[in-house]
Amino acid sequence: MNSSAHTSVPEPLISQLAHEADLLDLIELFVHELPRRVEAMEAALHANDLSALAGIVHQLKGAAGSYGFPIITLAAKQLEDAAKSGAAPEQLASDMRRVAGLCARARAAPACAERGV
Amino acid sequence: MNDDQNKKKLLVVDDDPQQLAIMQRLLSSGEHDVLTAGSGAEAMGIILGEEPRIVITDWFMPGMDGIQLCKTLRQHEGVRFVYIIVMTAQGGEECMVQALDAGADDFVRKPLKQAELLARLRAADRIVCAESDLAKRTRELHRTNAEMALTHQKLNKANEQLRRMATTDELTGLLNRREAMSRIEQFWASMERYDQIFSCIMLDIDFFKKFNDTHGHAAGDKVLKTTAQVLRSTCRKTDLVSRVGGEEFLILCPGVGADGAKICAEHLRAAVEKTAIEYEGTPMLITASLGVAGGSKLYENSDALIKAADEALYASKAAGRNRVTVAADLNAPRTEPGAKPAAAPKPIVVRTGP
Numbered sequence: 001m002n003s004s005a006h007t008s009v010p011e012p013l014i015s016q017l018a019h020e021a022d023l024l025d026l027i028e029l030f031v032h033e034l035p036r037r038v039e040a041m042e043a044a045l046h047a048n049d050l051s052a053l054a055g056i057v058h059q060l061k062g063a064a065g066s067y068g069f070p071i072i073t074l075a076a077k078q079l080e081d082a083a084k085s086g087a088a089p090e091q092l093a094s095d096m097r098r099v100a101g102l103c104a105r106a107r108a109a110p111a112c113a114e115r116g117v
Numbered sequence: 118m119n120d121d122q123n124k125k126k127l128l129v130v131d132d133d134p135q136q137l138a139i140m141q142r143l144l145s146s147g148e149h150d151v152l153t154a155g156s157g158a159e160a161m162g163i164i165l166g167e168e169p170r171i172v173i174t175d176w177f178m179p180g181m182d183g184i185q186l187c188k189t190l191r192q193h194e195g196v197r198f199v200y201i202i203v204m205t206a207q208g209g210e211e212c213m214v215q216a217l218d219a220g221a222d223d224f225v226r227k228p229l230k231q232a233e234l235l236a237r238l239r240a241a242d243r244i245v246c247a248e249s250d251l252a253k254r255t256r257e258l259h260r261t262n263a264e265m266a267l268t269h270q271k272l273n274k275a276n277e278q279l280r281r282m283a284t285t286d287e288l289t290g291l292l293n294r295r296e297a298m299s300r301i302e303q304f305w306a307s308m309e310r311y312d313q314i315f316s317c318i319m320l321d322i323d324f325f326k327k328f329n330d331t332h333g334h335a336a337g338d339k340v341l342k343t344t345a346q347v348l349r350s351t352c353r354k355t356d357l358v359s360r361v362g363g364e365e366f367l368i369l370c371p372g373v374g375a376d377g378a379k380i381c382a383e384h385l386r387a388a389v390e391k392t393a394i395e396y397e398g399t400p401m402l403i404t405a406s407l408g409v410a411g412g413s414k415l416y417e418n419s420d421a422l423i424k425a426a427d428e429a430l431y432a433s434k435a436a437g438r439n440r441v442t443v444a445a446d447l448n449a450p451r452t453e454p455g456a457k458p459a460a461a462p463k464p465i466v467v468r469t470g471p
Contacts, residue, residue: 022142023139023142023143026135026138026139026142029135029138030135030139033135055179058177058206059132059133059136061206061207062131062133062136062175062177062205062206062227063133063135063136063139065206065227065228066136066139066140066227066228066229067135067139067228068228070228073206073227073228077206077207
């Protein structure tokens with residue numbers, strides 16, 4: 001239901017666990033905290049501290065899956081691999097943008113989305 | 118610490134607080150008391166302190182990672198068995214192999230589905246219960262073994278004491294009559310079967326009853342004890358000294374014929390004679406009469422041999438005491454054709470004493 005394609009209009013990325021009422025508050029908290037994670041990653045990338053970047057992205061990679069965002073996990077894995085292998089700055093910047101973009105679209109449930117699914 | 122309570126304790130280790138939060142939530146419907154740790158080091162502290170039986174740990178963490186945690190737990194002597202589940206967001210078969218080889222019991226990939234997680238924990242509980250049961254049985258077995266070893270030790274000690282009591286004369290510490298009779302039977306059998314010679318010396322303290330009546334039982338006991346010491350220290354190590362009656366001693370001399378035993382008997386007589394027994398400050402002198410009989414197949418049995426030594430002893434008494442008498446040489450009658458071996462040979466008095 002969520003497109004991973006780059007579109008000009010940001011489409012909300014709804015957690016696959018949105019139907020789990022028990023988890024909703026936690027997912028909302030996770031989504032709420034995503035900008036903080038993205039900021040930390042961008043700061044590390046800006047400081048060219050690739051090992052710190054890899055660490056933060058690794059955490060995101062694990063947590064995102066658990067919170068119903070497997071697509072963020074995939075993107076995070078790509079960025080983590082790039083950071084670990086010391087990829088070219090352009091590559092890192094591109095992977096970073098992709099992760100940040102997905103994080104910005106993440107929503108806990110359709111009710112939290114700006115538009116309906 | 119209550120084992121049943123610890124069985125329910127479960128520790129989740131992850132450096133991401135939100136990963137811990139969702140794990141805690143997923144596990145809240147299960148039967149476990151969920152503890153959390155944000156690092157491997159923190160996990161070690163909780164494991165040692167709270168003794169959870171199941172640990173679910175993230176692989177990649179700063180500092181001690183999940184694999185190091187596995188290895189540490191498996192190598193740590195003081196840590197009892199914990200069931201370890203390693204979870205990771207990535208990794209194929211080689212990661213699983215690495216985790217299991219490091220000591221993990223299970224390997225799961227994030228994201229964890231609640232149903233799967235709880236099912237894996239039920240499997241973990243079965244192992245933990247089986248391990249607890251086994252550990253309990255092992256402890257019981259060790260305790261039973263220790264108790265049995267102790268009982269065995271006590272029994273051995275009691276048996277040893279009984280054996281000593283059954284074979285030893287309480288007053289003198291010498292072999293008692295029963296043991297002496299058993300030994301002479303063995304010597305007799307060895308002589309019959311292998312021609313191994315031996316002799317017996319019967320010794321009786323002179324005028325002991327009179328001495329006892331005059332000076333009392335305590336003095337009599339002192340005389341018996343001292344005589345026993347003198348006999349033991351004068352004999353060869355291979356000789357067996359026993360007390361077979363009130364003031365009567367039997368000395369068995371393996372490997373020695375009547376001639377050798379006669380010399381031994383004379384040594385004993387002289388040793389008794391020269392021993393001054395101190396009793397309440399007064400030195401007392403005693404003497405002993407002895408009878409010697411060399412073991413020979415010409416005696417009907419060991420009883421006949423002892424009887425011969427006894428008769429030689431009484432010949433010593435009759436001849437004035439404090440002397441040694443050797444029973445008749447039983448080989449002599451064999452030279453007479455048709456003559457029967459003497460069952461009770463007439464003692465020949467050999468006066469060696471004063």
